[in-house]
């Protein structure tokens with residue numbers, strides 16, 4: 157994991173001191189909300205329905221036990237005993253008092269964390285594959301490049317006041333788990349003739365006008381990446397619309413300009429960057445950053461573990477969990493464990509302080525001190541030996557952290573919705589809970605297979621409903637909560653925006669409609685291995701629409 | 710950050726609500742113009758008195774943040790188009806939180 161150097165530590169500390177002064181002036185009434193708001197937003201502080209919310213950056217979702225314990229301490233001492241993991245691999249606290257936030261930031265700084273650039277019109281946290289550095293299907297570990305982008309984009313003066321917020325995601329695996337095609341810039345690492353480079357996608361996004369990114373370059377060599385990103389940022393900074401907040405994201409610029417013309421503008425800017433301006437990262441610096449992400453000292457193990465096989469035979473619940481929540485590791489005898497934060501009828505993405513302590517302990521004791529927050533609002537222990545798995549599982553189970561549903565129908569992405577959010581039209585969490593109850597039987601859920609449901613409480617789409625296989629969007633009808641269902645979205649390498657099925661449904665109709673969709677799929681699939689999204693692609697949306705709306709008539 | 714709030718007619722009973730700046734807690738104005746974190750204590754205002762109360766709240770934007778009109782019934786119950794939002798704001802999330810399920 158990257159460690160702050162003296163310079164990093166100092167700028168973070170100075171920022172805490174500066175914000176402490178700003179909060180003191182706000183509390184004394186020297187400055188009012190209008191003046192204070194831009195300052196607090198630069199430090200990740202929002203004002204929500206009930207209280208202030210603090211969003212803490214977790215660069216590419218990576219934590220260690222020291223950081224996780226600090227997050228637990230903050231949850232316990234400054235919040236109401238929990239935190240919420242977000243789709244951008246960050247954590248949010250819902251109840252922190254403004255007067256305490258400078259102290260919280262000081263705690264974070266002690267463990268090399270902060271809330272800088274977690275809101276506002278700047279480059280936000282760079283996200284990545286949560287299995288980075290562990291998964292079999294990557295060509296290399298993308299985290300060093302996330303870190304290089306983080307360093308380049310943090311406090312970059314030219315990009316501090318963009319037309320709108322800006323999000324970058326990087327993956328190095330063929331199967332895209334970082335949703336790069338719905339980011340402002342998505343980078344897919346590729347290998348060509350022994351050289352590593354980046355396929356560059358620009359202009360993806362969600363919100364009220366969802367777009368899948370356009371591919372603007374097939375292969376940008378590593379050493380030129382920052383120059384190329386800089387060229388894109390300059391084109392955006394210059395031509396991106398500042399007159400209308402809803403048209404200010406780069407996705408609008410790309411679609412209004414057209415992919416070809418936008419690409420030409422980027423290439424032109426790239427060519428025009430004078431030699432003196434080029435960032436051309438020295439190989440020594442690239443190597444220095446990579447050294448922080450050297451693989452841990454894995455033991456020489458055989459690919460199978462007797463202890464693991466024995467435990468599975470003895471404990472069917474464990475066997476089921478192992479089939480659902482493990483991801484193949486590149487090193488024999490190891491696996492990546494998904495800790496689901498989606499217990500049935502629980503709080504999607506929330507972890508209590510006690511649970512955070514358990515996860516920290518397990519990572520420290522069994523997992524080379526590595527923890528990831530996933531964009532699906534779960535937590536991953538990327539490197540666990542199969543020999544230790546049953547021990548890890550039992551400790552997770554005792555802490556309510558052993559739900560076996562990774563990427564299944566009850567593992568939903570759910571935004572905070574009207575239970576917390578000041579912008580919401582409708583609640584998200586209770587709808588998700590009611591849907592979960594319908595699919596609570598593990599055998600039924602396993603039979604359905606992989607299926608992503610995503611729920612947002614308004615068109616801002618923080619719950620990524622546009623790219624859910626089944627997307628659910630809360631809308632307000634004269635003060636009543638209604639939900640629009642869409643089908644066929646996906647966030648992976650075949651990214652697509654879902655189609656709205658028909659008229660919005662009342663909240664108590666939603667779980668039944670989802671069940672109808674799912675049972676229609678089970679009737680129509682050619683065999684149990686055909687996934688929901690594949691059946692949908694094969695047969696089209698009509699049978700599903702008919703089933704839902706005829707049943708409702 | 711604030712969501713779009715419906716305009717209220719002068720004669721519609723209303724109170725002033727805001728957030729306590731230091732804690733972020735939701736507060737409502739009492740009839741005497743002081744602030745309470747208990748919605749059962751809120752004052753009901755109409756017409757010019759309501760405008761005066763909001764103007765007074767706006768001069769207190771050190772202590773409180775972002776005051777606005779919230780619709781209530783004549784006896785001080787949350788009412789109108791924003792009932793669900795304001796009820797959740799007053800009573801907290803409708804789901805239990807901070808617990809291990």
Ligand code: HEM
Pocket residue numbers: 202204209241242243244248320323338360361362363364405570571572576577578579616617618619
């Ligand atoms: C509760 C406080 C939150 C507020 C006020 C908020 C606000 C917003 C707004 C206004 C947008 C639309 C931006 C645009 O299209 O230009 C947005 C998008 C988004 N938010 Fe949130 N959000 C909140 C919480 C969250 C949470 C909890 C998550 C993760 C679960 C999240 C993740 C995202 C993502 C991934 C997007 C869409 C991607 C994109 O930018 O295109 N937000 N949010």
Ligand code: SF4
Pocket residue numbers: 571572573574577578579580581612613614615616617618619
């Ligand atoms: S989608 Fe809407 S309701 Fe949900 S968190 Fe984002 S802004 Fe709030």
